[in-house]
Every structure is written in structure tokens, then in C-alpha cells.
Amino acid sequence: MGVAIAVSGYVVFEFARSGEERERAWTESTRQREEEWLKRVGTPARLDLTTFDTVIEIVKAMSPGSDLTTMFYSGAHGGSPFLTESENLKRKELYGLTLELLKRGTIREYKRIICFDNDVLANDPELKSGILRVGEGPGTIDRFVGKHCRVMMETKNCSVYVAPAVFRGILLLYGVDKASITLESADQDAGGRRITGTMLFCDPPNGEIVEQFRQIERATERRMVAVREIRFPEDAAPTANLAAR
Numbered sequence: 001m002g003v004a005i006a007v008s009g010y011v012v013f014e015f016a017r018s019g020e021e022r023e024r025a026w027t028e029s030t031r032q033r034e035e036e037w038l039k040r041v042g043t044p045a046r047l048d049l050t051t052f053d054t055v056i057e058i059v060k061a062m063s064p065g066s067d068l069t070t071m072f073y074s075g076a077h078g079g080s081p082f083l084t085e086s087e088n089l090k091r092k093e094l095y096g097l098t099l100e101l102l103k104r105g106t107i108r109e110y111k112r113i114i115c116f117d118n119d120v121l122a123n124d125p126e127l128k129s130g131i132l133r134v135g136e137g138p139g140t141i142d143r144f145v146g147k148h149c150r151v152m153m154e155t156k157n158c159s160v161y162v163a164p165a166v167f168r169g170i171l172l173l174y175g176v177d178k179a180s181i182t183l184e185s186a187d188q189d190a191g192g193r194r195i196t197g198t199m200l201f202c203d204p205p206n207g208e209i210v211e212q213f214r215q216i217e218r219a220t221e222r223r224m225v226a227v228r229e230i231r232f233p234e235d236a237a238p239t240a241n242l243a244a245r
Helices: 002-041 053-060 085-104 118-122 143-153 207-221 233-244
Strands: 046-048 066-073 107-116 131-134 158-164 170-174 178-186 193-202 229-231
Touching (some): 053 085, 053 170, 053 193, 066 207, 085 107, 085 143, 107 118, 107 143, 107 207, 131 143, 143 229, 158 207, 170 207, 178 207, 193 207
Parallel strands (some): 107 158
Antiparallel strands (some): 066 170, 170 178, 178 193
């Protein structure tokens, strides 16, 4: 009887183990089929209802030697879309990651184009000449973006521009085959705009859509001006103090 029980237990154990192996084999086979399908068909468009997670993920996965272009729309009231504290931390992570990959050579060139409405540019001679101001109101950017742009101007293979807005939103172009746009809404409580999600497009199968975004980039570049100075409110303080004396 002892031998029978032992044998029975061995058979049950072997059956359980073979079932686990079959499950692992099925999982691996499914993964391989999905990868093969993605190679043939491409990555479908994806909607992510988070602020920066998708962008961070795609930047981390960029191929060595790729270019990264950000077209950032500063709305009629200036500044950036409203962000929570946790979203600002994610933004800080994204900016730090981008500069780190640039220094490593993974990102070959990093370009940021800050876009303003035509009437804002027409009535702001400093902005048209490439002077970006940090502050509030039309024609300004927020402090966090201002600091990041200032670091960019001091970093090799980075460039910052201002241009009339062709696309009202935030458009990112990763290498030659990916693009993402932000989805924004009016924030009724805090006022201004709020980012509600990110839409990602890959080529394939969304090559035509990615190319349309590339055309927006080219149309914007035809009218952009290189940023030569970024002014913070405190930058004018010493001059003001001397005048007061």
C-alpha cells in the first residue's frame, strides 16, 4: 500500500508539473504569436489616460541615434496646462530622463518648439525676436518649462524655438516612426487647461497619421525663431534696484 500511495503521489505530481509546463508553453507561444503579429501589422494606436507615463515609456524605448521633437502650445493665457503635484513629479522625471539619454547618445538631437497664437506673437516684439519670458499672461511660459529650456540652451545637441501655433496641443515626435499628442480639457475648478490623456501612434500601422504630424512639424519650422534668451521675473531685479538708488 505504501508503494501504491507513493506511486500515486508521483503520478499526481507529474501530472501537475506537466500541466504547469503546458501553461508556460501556451503563454510563450501566445507571446511569440503576438510579437509576430506586431511585426507584420504594427502597434495599434493607444490611448493612455495618464499624463506622462506613456511618454516616459516611449522615450525609454527610443532607438539609439533617434531625434526627439516636442511642440509645446502655450495657450492664450500663457503658461502650461494645469498639473497636480504628482503630475509635476512625472514631468520632472521625463525632462531628466530626456537630458540623460541625450548625454548618453541614445537621443541624437532634442528640439523643443514653443508655440503661441498668431495674435500673441504679433503683439509681442520680444517674443518674435526669440526672448522667452517666464511668468503669467499671454506670451509667457511657466517656471518649470523655463528652467528646462535654459538647461537645454546650455546643452549640446539641444535647441529651443518659438513659432506660431499650427497645432494647439502638445505634440511629440520620437525618431521617425512614433508620435503622440495630448488630450486636453478645460479645467472648470482651477481654470485654464488640463491634460487628460495621451494618444500614441506608431508606424506601422499608422504611418499616414505620423506623416501628417510630420507635416505639422515642417509647417511650424518654416516660421520658427531660435530662442536667444529666457527671462525670469527676478532677472530684472538688480537693474530695478540700481535705478531705485
